[in-house]
Every structure is written in C-alpha cells, then in structure tokens.
Amino acid sequence: MTKFSDLNLNPKVLKAIEEAGYETPTPIQAGAIPPALEGRDVLGIAQTGTGKTASFTLPMITMLARGRARARMPRSLVLCPTRELAAQVAENFDTYAKHVKLTKALLIGGVSFKEQDALIDKGVDVLIATPGRLLDHFERGKLLLTGVQIMVVDEADRMLDMGFIPDIEKIFSLTPFTRQTLFFSATMAPEIERITNTFLSGPARIEVARQATASETIEQAAVFFKGSRKDREASEKRRLLRELIDAEGDKCTNAIIFCNRKVDVDVVAKSLKKYGYDAAPIHGDLDQSQRTRTLDGFRDGSLRLLIASDVAARGLDVPAVSHVFNFDVPGHAEDYVHRIGRTGRAGREGKAITIVVPRDEKNFDAVEALLQKPIPRLESPVKGAASDDSDGDEVKPAEKKPARSRSRSSSRKDSVKEPGAAKAEAADAPVQDAPKAEAAPEAKPEPRTEAKPEPRADAKPEPRSDNRREPPRSRGRGSDKEVVGLGDHLPGFIALSFDERRTS
Template sequence: MPFNDLGLDADLLKAIDESGYTEPTPIQAAAIPHALKGKDVLGIAQTGTGKTASFVLPMINILAKGRARARMPRSLILCPTRELAAQVSENFEKYGKYHKLTMALLIGGVNFNQQDKLIDRGVDVLIATPGRLLDHFERGKLMLTGIQIMVVDEADRMLDMGFIPDIERIFGLTPFTRQTLFFSATMAPEITRITETFLHAPERVEVARQATAVETIAQRLVAFRPSRRDVADREKRDCLRRLIRAEGDKFSNAIIFCNRKRDVGVLHKSLVKHGFNAGAIHGDLDQSVRMATLNGFRDGEIALLVASDVAARGLDIPNVSHVFNFDVPTHPEDYVHRIGRTGRAGRSGTAITLCAPSDTKYLEKIEELIGKQIPRDESAPAAEPAPEAAEAAPAREETETRGRSRGGRGGRDRDRGGDRGGDREAEREQRAPRERERDRGEQGQRGNQSGGGRGGRGRGGREADRPVVGLGDHVPAFLLREVKLKKPAPRKSAKAAAAADAGETVADGGETKAA
C-alpha cells in the first residue's frame, strides 16, 4: 500500500517522497487511517518499525487547520528521554516543512527562559519529557486545556523510568475530549490499566508479537569466562576489542551498551586508549555534550558509541551495523530495544552479547521473552589473561590464602581494590613480625615504668615479651596504668557498733548518750 492511499494531504506526501520513503511500514499503514478519523489508537510494535511517523504524519495532517494560542498548545507528545524527544522534533521538521506549524521542545538541560518564549508565542506541537512539562505547568507558564491530540511514545520505557504517576497527572490536566495515541513495544499490566482508564474505545493495532526482535538482525551470544575474578573486567574489555576487530569489513559502526554509567566511562576510556574512535553517552552528561556525541555518531565522525540504556529507546540512526551488549541487560525488554538500534527500516544488522556465568538468569528471561534461543558463537576469539596478571597470580593466591585464614579480610580487599588488594595484604604480612616485636618492646618499657614503684605487684611487672592472655600481642595502654587504691576507713569498736544499733552515740570519754 503506498502513502497515497492513507488519506494524507499533498504537502505531506511531497515531504515523505523527498525523505526517500515510498511505502508505509505495517504499523504506519494500520495506525494512520484510524488516527485521521479522530479515533484513539493503541499501537503495539517492536522497536525500529516506524512508530514515530505513525503519529507524526496524522498529527500534521489534522493540525494543518487551526491556529495556536499563547501558552495553550494544541497537541502534546510525551517522550521518556531527551534524545527521543529531540528525534521526534526532527521528524516534525522533516515531514512538516510545507506546513506552517509551530513547535516547542521542552526537555531538561535547556534554559527555561528560551522555552518560555516559545510557549508565550503559542505552539501547535509541544514535545516534552514529563518532568520538564510539569515544571513549566507548576510555574504557571503553561496550560493544557487546549490539547486536541495527546501522544504517549515508548510507554513501557515510561514505566521503567518511574514516570507513570506523572503520566496519570498529565492525563488529568488535559481535556476529556482529547484524542489519544498510545504507543509501546510491550504491554505490562500497569500500562494496560492506564490505557483502560484514559483511552476511549481505542483501536488496537498490533503488527508483531509483543517484545520480538526484527528478523533482519543476526543475533549471537559469546560466552565469556574470566580466568580470575580480580581481572574479569580487564579480560572482558579485551574480549570486546577482539570481537570488534574480528568483524572485519562487515563492521562500519556500533553501539555498545553497558548496564551502569560508571562502566560506560571506563569502557570508553579503554577503547580510546587502544586506538578506537569512540564516544560515550549516559544520563549524567550535559545535554549539549550528549547531543554533540549523538550527532557525531550519526554523521560518521564517531565509529563506536558506548552508551547506557538512555540510547536504547527510540533513537533512529539508520546505518548502525552492529550492537554489542557488553553487559546482559537485567530487564529482558531492554534487550529487544538495544538490538533494535540496528537492522532498522529493513536493513540487516548484527547484535552480539557478551554473557558471563553470573548473567545466566538474565539470559534465560530474555530467551523466554523473545521465544527462541540466541545462537551461541563458539568460534568467537577468547580474551587472553594480561601478562602482568599471570605473573602475579602465584604470589597473590598465597597471600589470599593467608588473608582468609585470618578472617577473610584479604578477599574483601581484593574485591575492592582489584590487583592492589593482594599487594597491600602481602606488605602487611611482611611488616607484621617487625611491628609485633616493636610493640612488645614498648609494652615492656611501659610496664617497668608503671610497676617499678609497687614492688612488681602491678600489671607492668610482667616480662616484656610475655603476652597477655585473651588480648593477643597488643595490650591497651589503659591496662598498663598504675592504679591508686583508697586508704580504708578505721574500724569501729564493738561497743560503738552496739550503741549505733540501739540508736545511741558514744561520747569521747566512752559514755553512752541518747541519739
């Protein structure tokens, strides 16, 4: 079915044709006709199938008639991340270049005053993340009573990021008569509850089984087994570099996903150190840095983009040849979204996942979700132990054994400090005999000083090298101090004691008087 049969106006068709698209994707062909009729739409489709155009095209067509008013946008699109919101705005500029529609992008990391000026002039399309939208509303700079069309994009990601309470509040601020377009790759029970509450007889459009991967993506699993725990991270980075080099001519660029932001920075520095052209993106970076890195990757200036899951949803970078999961995602839905960054718009792609023994439980959940086993790659190049680590292994193992016999402290230090933990433990072992000898000498001197005036009856009278039972070789200083006893009170005579019991006192001369 060509775009001409969907009911879009001539200006939209011209912009679509100039963008290089000739036929709509299944989700677009199913959702656009319902949206043009003013119906609520519940769209469920895997990532990379063109969901963004499914709501952008009908919105432009509907909003072509009418005029925006100050501080009262006519339509609202909610996105979970800044990058996805920026991408949606790019789609509006591309498809709406022959329409005189105004647009404002409300995301974090941008000055409030610039956004306020756009809202004050009036906008037809407001694209926002939930947090920044509510910030403007609470400051009295925005009213949502004029919303005609409301779109929630990547609703399952909203759920993962904890935006569901904000979404429910925003729904309550918009008119009951609005048209709602709700898109998600998966339908968790919480999302189902929201659609039943806020959508009115929606047309359900589902073009693929929930949480399935695009068939054009070749998936592979590489089992990673470190030689020792303390060098696991180093060997894993080495294994990744070998996998990248092994792809040869098939490799042009790749997104590498890590579970933690800290690991993103470490892996990025390691790749740059070994001569790779790499950039990094995660949620703690400034928005300008994130956008500059994404633009560099999109333009081909950066070959490897190391990212957290902030880049796993909705980013449309068409020519990504590879996706590497440096870490197996802890949420199975994230796997589908990560590998969906490649193989977009009918292109082929490759997704390679590094799986350590501790990731088995996450892998089982992923394979259960996608309904098939990820092919194992037995021919993948394995990581080689670092030479310096292999040489230090015997000495460290002996040190760890001594550390465990003394209470396990050596093992904990090794986990915290990596290779340095064993070295510190060995140094302590070497210093221990000298320190114990010195401590015993100091204790003997203190004992002689404190006990010499008391005939050797005090604690200091012990021999200098004789340990105190129960305290080991180290005696606390307060136990070595001289103790001064109080002089006992004089005893009463028998006569005085009897008189005291009778309530009488004894005079100096021995006479008894009544008390």
C-alpha cells in the same frame, strides 16, 4: 500494495513524504494512520525500528493543518521518555511539516527555561516534551494544557518502566477529556493494559508483530565468559569486548555498546579510547550539549563507537548501525529487544553480540524465554587466560602486609620474653662465665659519677621499664673485681663507687 497516497493525508504532507524518499508505508503506519485520521484513539504495538514515529506525526500534521494556536495553549502534546527521543520526534515534524505552517516547541532538560518560555508565549501547534520538564513549566504558570486536542505517548512501556506513572496520570488529568489519545510502544505488559483501559476510549489496536520480537534481519550471538579471578573480571571483560570488535573487522563500520550502569559507560569509553578506538559515552548525567554533539558525530560517521546506557536504547534513529554489543545483559528482557533494534533497521542487516558472565545468566535466560528461541553461542576469542593488561580503571586488590611487619611483631614477642629468661640465666650461671663484650674489647668507658652498665653489642634491647626497675646485676654478689657486663678491665674508681654506694 498500500501507498501513502491511499491514506487520505494532506497533499502538502504527501509532497514532504515524497521528497524524503518514501513511497510505501510500513505495516504499523498503514494500520495506525487511517483510524487516527478518523479521530479514534489508537493503541499501536510494534517492534522498534518499524516507523512508529511517522505513524502519529503524519496524521497529526494533517489534522492540525487547519487552525491556529493560542499563546501558552498548545494544540497537541507528544510525551517522550528521553531527550534524544523527543529531539528525534521534533526532527520528524520538521521533515514532514515543512510545507505546512505549523509551529512547534521542544521542552527538554538541559535547555534554558527562558528560550522555551519565549516559544510557548507565541503559541505552538505541537508541543514535544519529557514529562518532568513539562510539569516544571506548568507549575511555573507558563503553560496551559486545556487546549490540547491530540495527545501522544511514545514508547509508553518505557515511560512506565522509568517511573513516570504519577507524572503521566497528572498530565492526563490536566488535558481535556475529549482529547484524542495515541499510545505507541514496542511491548505491552499487563500494567500497560490497565493504563490504556483507564485513559483510552475504544482504541483501535494495531499489532503488527508479536510482542517483544527482534527483527529477522538481525544476526544474534552470545559469548559466555568467566574471568580468571574476581578482581580481574572487569578488565578481562573489556579485553574481550576489544577482541570481539576486532574479530568483526571491516564489517563493523559503527556500533553501539550498551552498559547497564552509567559508571560502566564512562569506564568502557575511557578504556576503548586508551587502546586507540574511536569511542565516546552518552548517558543521562552528561550535559545536553555534549550529548547532542556525540549523537551528531555518530550519525554523520565521524564517531565509530557509541557507548550508551539504556537512555539511548529507545528512539535512537541511526539507520546504518552495523553492530550492537551488549557489554551487560539488561536487567529487563524487553530492553534487550530495544537495544538490538538499533541495528538492522529499515530492512538492513545487522549483528548483535551479547557478553554473558555468570551473574548475568539468569537475565539471559529471561531474554531467551521472551524471544521464545535460543540465541546462538559464539566461541570466545579470549581463551580464559588471565589478562596481562590492565586499563587502570578497576580498584586494585588490597596488598599483603610486608613480611617485616610480621617479623617485627615476632621480635616484639621475643623481647617481652627475654628479660625473664636473662634474669634466670644470670642467677644460675657463675659470674665468671658471664658473656663478655667482644665488639670493642679495648674501648674503655668514660668516667661517670654512677655506674651504669653499657649494653652488649650482641644483646637485644630490653624493655625500658625493666632497665629502670632492675638493679645492676653485680649488686649483692660480693665481688669487687668483676662486674657483669663491663669485661675484665674494670677501673678501680668504678669499683670504689660501687663499694661506697653499697656501704652507705
């Protein structure tokens, strides 16, 4: 069996490895370290959690132990797709180089440019950076890459998936052609092959596991779920997640819950905290200091549930993660391998549960096709009934219009039709048969200079335009004693006023 002492590493590096508690290298480490120490380009393909970071940090420290960095000209460069992965690589350098006088700088977003510039001005042996922040420093004239001897691209496939191809190509063009290049990735898509053929020269290819395979120590399961109604699916899905966590009981000491969208990360975290779970979100839109605090809390055990986007799927090294829950099926099948690879690390047992809704079945089929085996189905603890609880996070469906609005419209139609009908009835019926006001039979109208019929108590209001244009119904009737709408008790002075206006 190969040991670290057989790999021709610097004695000071071996001492740090021994203090860290490691004796035997992993397969990717045993295969990548020897050619790297020889100065050859390396193309390493291994599933996540197999120790790829040490595969390049250990030979880099050994080769950089001799020499001295110059101001603004780092001697080595490590490119990482995310801030978390870059920070983890920096921690590995601190662990393995503590007996070697090497300087390093970490260039990531969310940190002051001034502090980073001060480190670069002093000169660093190892520069660990994300592509965007590295190019920002270069374009500001604060950094030169002509002194780079070793260049590492960690999680290369993820770098390309995140749209970093133009940045990677530009960075390669800024480094010397004689550099040594190390590529490490969990998967190797055809486009990655094209990139490696362009930038690597006769690389030593180390492939210790079949591409995109999950660790055998991880128990996988899938729960198929369909909401009772489309507008309730999100709330019921969060309820299912809580039921799955509760079903694991004490076995679920801590867990990472992955969502596809950042907004869902926040909603799920808020929902879990509402129901008394110890949970916190982490994604790219959060402030770097908040992300660091959240990760530190999850690592030291003070935080039980970490709700994350795929920003944490790569390079998040927490050795004792008991469970991974996929709240959403990832859009890329390879991401499934990286997600569940956060558990079952270093030979430990782990469990990964994926929630599959109807719209995710196509992506789930792609995952099973990549793994080349079916994922066992798990019976849902929620028996398809409509959820009687609501997180208050989803958008409520549009409320129905109140019934009075319909009755108002129907009454409006009736009021339009009524005047014509009233005219016809008034023309055909005798005057003495006209309805009488019964609501207040003894009330007498006040004296007026002009007769204006009062509306009946049981009559519906007529349109205003008809009231103005239509003459009094009693006009032209030839009746002096009865006026339609005024009842039997008609004062004489009102009748006289009608007669005067008719004869004038």
